[in-house]
Amino acid sequence: MNNSNKDPLQIFVPYVNEKMATDFFQKNSNLSGQSIHLIDNRERAAGLPQIYNEIIEKRLEEDAWLFFVHEDFEVQGELFSTENLAKEAVYGTFGVKMDGHEPNAFGQHRCSEKNGLKVLSVGLPVTALTWVETLDCVAVLLHTQLLRDRPGLRFDENLTFDLYAEDLCINAQENFGIPVLVVPLEFQHYSKGFVTDRYWRGIKYLGDKYPDVGVPGSCSFIGGKATELEKHFVYDIPANTKKRRDREVKTAR
Amino acid sequence: MPSPEYNKAEIVRRTGHTLSTISSLIDGHDIISFDVFGTLLARYALSAADVYGYLEKKFDVTGFCSARRKAERLARRRFGSDEAPEVSLEEIYDVLSVLFPGHGVKPEDELLAEEKFSYADSVIGLILEIARQKGKRVIGLSDSYLSKTQAARLLETNGIELDEQYASCDHRRDGLGKFNGRIFSFMIKEERTAPHRILHFGADLVADVENALACGILAVHVKPLPDCLRQGDIPFSNAGIGEATLTTNLIRGHIAARLPHVDPEEADLYAYGFNMGGPLLLGFCNYISQRANQDGVDQILLSQRAGYVVEQAIDILQLPVPQVSVLELTGFSREELLEAPATDHAQLSDEINSRLDQDQSIAIVDVDWDLTVFNVFEKLINGRAHGYFLGTKTGTSASERASGYLFGGPMTADYEATIMQCTELVELLFSRPTSGVSKLRPVTGELTPADGNVISAMQIRNLAMQTVQRGALDFLRLVHSRVDALDAQELVHYNQLCFSRLISAPTNREYSAFEGVPHFLCPDRGIWRNIGHFWNADGNSNQTLADLQNIHLQQLRNYDLLLPDALKRLSLRDDIDQMDWRRTMFRHPTKISYWNSIRRYLRRKN
Numbered sequence: 001m002n003n004s005n006k007d008p009l010q011i012f013v014p015y016v017n018e019k020m021a022t023d024f025f026q027k028n029s030n031l032s033g034q035s036i037h038l039i040d041n042r043e044r045a046a047g048l049p050q051i052y053n054e055i056i057e058k059r060l061e062e063d064a065w066l067f068f069v070h071e072d073f074e075v076q077g078e079l080f081s082t083e084n085l086a087k088e089a090v091y092g093t094f095g096v097k098m099d100g101h102e103p104n105a106f107g108q109h110r111c112s113e114k115n116g117l118k119v120l121s122v123g124l125p126v127t128a129l130t131w132v133e134t135l136d137c138v139a140v141l142l143h144t145q146l147l148r149d150r151p152g153l154r155f156d157e158n159l160t161f162d163l164y165a166e167d168l169c170i171n172a173q174e175n176f177g178i179p180v181l182v183v184p185l186e187f188q189h190y191s192k193g194f195v196t197d198r199y200w201r202g203i204k205y206l207g208d209k210y211p212d213v214g215v216p217g218s219c220s221f222i223g224g225k226a227t228e229l230e231k232h233f234v235y236d237i238p239a240n241t242k243k244r245r246d247r248e249v250k251t252a253r
Numbered sequence: 254m255p256s257p258e259y260n261k262a263e264i265v266r267r268t269g270h271t272l273s274t275i276s277s278l279i280d281g282h283d284i285i286s287f288d289v290f291g292t293l294l295a296r297y298a299l300s301a302a303d304v305y306g307y308l309e310k311k312f313d314v315t316g317f318c319s320a321r322r323k324a325e326r327l328a329r330r331r332f333g334s335d336e337a338p339e340v341s342l343e344e345i346y347d348v349l350s351v352l353f354p355g356h357g358v359k360p361e362d363e364l365l366a367e368e369k370f371s372y373a374d375s376v377i378g379l380i381l382e383i384a385r386q387k388g389k390r391v392i393g394l395s396d397s398y399l400s401k402t403q404a405a406r407l408l409e410t411n412g413i414e415l416d417e418q419y420a421s422c423d424h425r426r427d428g429l430g431k432f433n434g435r436i437f438s439f440m441i442k443e444e445r446t447a448p449h450r451i452l453h454f455g456a457d458l459v460a461d462v463e464n465a466l467a468c469g470i471l472a473v474h475v476k477p478l479p480d481c482l483r484q485g486d487i488p489f490s491n492a493g494i495g496e497a498t499l500t501t502n503l504i505r506g507h508i509a510a511r512l513p514h515v516d517p518e519e520a521d522l523y524a525y526g527f528n529m530g531g532p533l534l535l536g537f538c539n540y541i542s543q544r545a546n547q548d549g550v551d552q553i554l555l556s557q558r559a560g561y562v563v564e565q566a567i568d569i570l571q572l573p574v575p576q577v578s579v580l581e582l583t584g585f586s587r588e589e590l591l592e593a594p595a596t597d598h599a600q601l602s603d604e605i606n607s608r609l610d611q612d613q614s615i616a617i618v619d620v621d622w623d624l625t626v627f628n629v630f631e632k633l634i635n636g637r638a639h640g641y642f643l644g645t646k647t648g649t650s651a652s653e654r655a656s657g658y659l660f661g662g663p664m665t666a667d668y669e670a671t672i673m674q675c676t677e678l679v680e681l682l683f684s685r686p687t688s689g690v691s692k693l694r695p696v697t698g699e700l701t702p703a704d705g706n707v708i709s710a711m712q713i714r715n716l717a718m719q720t721v722q723r724g725a726l727d728f729l730r731l732v733h734s735r736v737d738a739l740d741a742q743e744l745v746h747y748n749q750l751c752f753s754r755l756i757s758a759p760t761n762r763e764y765s766a767f768e769g770v771p772h773f774l775c776p777d778r779g780i781w782r783n784i785g786h787f788w789n790a791d792g793n794s795n796q797t798l799a800d801l802q803n804i805h806l807q808q809l810r811n812y813d814l815l816l817p818d819a820l821k822r823l824s825l826r827d828d829i830d831q832m833d834w835r836r837t838m839f840r841h842p843t844k845i846s847y848w849n850s851i852r853r854y855l856r857r858k859n
Contacts, residue, residue: 086351131320131352177331179323179352 077186095132337428434464531728
């Protein structure tokens with residue numbers, strides 16, 4: 001196992017909400033001393049995979065940990081140490097794997113509205129590295145050596161804001177045999193939104209891209225074999241439930 | 254041990270050819286090659302994942318089994334390719350060290366576990382022996398993550414000697430394997446022979462049969478043992494009942510290893526003893542051992558009735574138990590214990606106490622559904638005994654010191670109600686030959702004394718008991734070195750499910766095995782009837798029509814499973830009417846079933 005020893009951790013936060021990014025990262029005492037890069041994406045409005053890939057290309061020759069996180073991600077406890085992490089793996093803070101026919105989410109955290117209200121506890125707690133099938137896009141940690149050795153392992157820029165972490169995980173496992181793991185971290189995700197049409201377009205895209213794959217994601221099954229998995233389990237996450245209710249109301253009208 | 258007739262019958266069942274056909278096929282070839290994993294070697298489990306499950310339990314690393322399976326999939330992606338997907342055990346553990354850090358299991362541990370679970374398939378062993386006797390060169394082919402050296406170690410452990418072995422793992426960089434057929438060409442080249450001089454036996458229809466045939470090697474398909482277990486007509490196998498757990502898979506793996514119902518020299522009651530009695534006896538003995546150690550018991554007293562088989566079982570299993578002895582109270586029958594008047598209790602008490610050390614903690618072991626014996630006994634020895642029983646009915650008045658194996662936990666009311674309808678089936682396992690037990694509820698009819706044929710009936714019952722107990726003890730002999738892999742809770746649940754299934758919904762074959770066994774309703778007065786007279790007689794007859802339909806459907810399914818693909822395809826050919834069986838025979842002389850099927854079809858049609 002090739003461990004990272006003391007390669008630096010670089011945190012990258014593309015943002016459109018400056019206050020959120022500043023409060024959750026620059027002013028966050030749990031991240032003091034960390035190398036944080038806030039990337040203003042207000043004017044450019046580029047897809048996150050595109051921004052992440054650009055960062056990767058720029059940093060590829062360094063030996064470093066690249067931690068890609070959303071602006072609405074607040075670390076609320078001590079940050080994990082990268083010292084003993086194997087370089088040849090994809091890490092995140094929240095991910096899903098199957099237990100029999102049911103998906104289980106790992107990486108317990110608080111999930112709330114943008115304003116911090118209506119907090120839900122999501123996922124099972126992890127106290128050690130825990131392998132999963134896919135990670136949520138909220139936070140992805142990669143070592144540059146992993147990316148340097150595998151030029152095919154990059155974020156898919158056809159996916160703009162959803163499912164790119166899931167795609168990376170499927171790509172890493174299916175094409176490179178790279179494990180995907182959740183690291184223990186206390187955090188809050190200020191993003192209790194809806195599953196959008198963009199998400200379902202992404203699901204269709206990944207179904208075509210990986211016709212022989214069926215894996216659980218945070219909000220639905222992913223891949224060409226997703227329908228087979230849906231025969232045994234139907235996702236009923238709050239976001240889906242609300243959307244379904246809205247649809248029912250619309251239909252009733 | 255299976256009889257020689259068993260192996261011969263199994264050869265026909267698993268290869269579709271008789272021993273003499275196989276022997277003549279061997280005669281016509283110089284090299285006999287065997288698939289190693291799944292053909293020469295089998296596992297006392299249903300899949301490799303059960304071995305990982307065992308490692309998870311042994312090393313107490315929750316999640317090891319799923320991580321190990323995932324690591325293998327990832328390793329094949331990382332180190333292999335579509336053309337050459339094979340990996341080594343070390344490569345799998347390399348990925349596993351990242352996927353599941355700190356798991357603490359080493360490749361060597363897995364190899365040791367494989368050694369523990371693997372055994373030489375006796376049917377294939379017989380074919381191998383014939384090949385050896387005929388002076389043929391014997392070769393092994395393996396498609397697995399184990400190298401030649403690792404596979405050779407497992408073969409050696411199981412007493413299998415080969416002249417040469419080719420492992421896909423050792424040639425993974427070149428993409429040689431049975432899965433793509435390239436290892437057959439490699440073997441032909443290495444052996445410096447022609448393909449038609451090689452005869453191959455293997456369990457995989459594509460990798461072993463189609464790919465070998467494609468290289469010009471004559472291949473015989475050998476049905477794998479776990480597949481045999483899935484055939485529906487196996488009595489007392491309880492296949493598909495309950496959740497698949499490590500425990501149930503191991504029990505079924507041991508049943509698959511023996512398949513007692515196939516043995517022409519064994520009665521179905523032996524299969525009952527092996528398939529169902531064995532797991533029940535195992536669970537009960539484990540329970541006794543655990544409870545005795547937990548309660549700090551110094552001496553276990555087995556009742557005269559249950560002691561006969563339980564003492565042998567404890568001995569076979571080599572369980573950590575305190576001193577065990579059978580309580581043989583000569584002169585005091587079970588009835589005397591129960592019915593003795595208060596005046597006699599003192600005499601009985603003195604008699605029993607004189608045989609026991611006053612300072613010792615004692616446990617009584619019996620079947621005792623209603624705890625009547627225990628309650629009397631407890632009074633006689635002044636309430637200082639623990640009681641471990643096979644099953645104690647809910648609501649039975651007893652001290653807290655008494656506990657039952659089968660009905661002890663929550664959610665067992667349904668099982669209890671069902672099993673209590675016919676405890677005689679269980680008691681056949683636990684009774685001492687020569688004693689009579691009455692626990693059946695009469696459904697119809699009056700009880701009448703027997704007419705002087707009590708001794709004969711008793712003899713028949715004894716024979717039945719001996720057969721059942723022999724089967725159960727044989728199961729324990731087979732399983733005893735892997736008992737540590739079983740989970741006690743899973744085992745008790747499995748036993749509950751199996752016995753309630755048997756008692757409530759026996760198949761006709763299962764019912765027939767018991768219906769003629771005499772059952773003594775009142776041993777003192779010699780009143781007896783056959784078990785079939787009492788056991789769910791109405792329910793069984795009501796099920797007959799549905800059973801027949803199910804059997805017919807099952808037979809069709811079995812037929813479908815047994816029929817080779819080549820014959821299935823033949824039956825679907827539009828031009829079958831125009832085919833000439835003689836021409837087919839000359840073209841494919843060894844495909845006897847094939848051209849004979851065409852011949853039979855044409856003869857019947859015309």
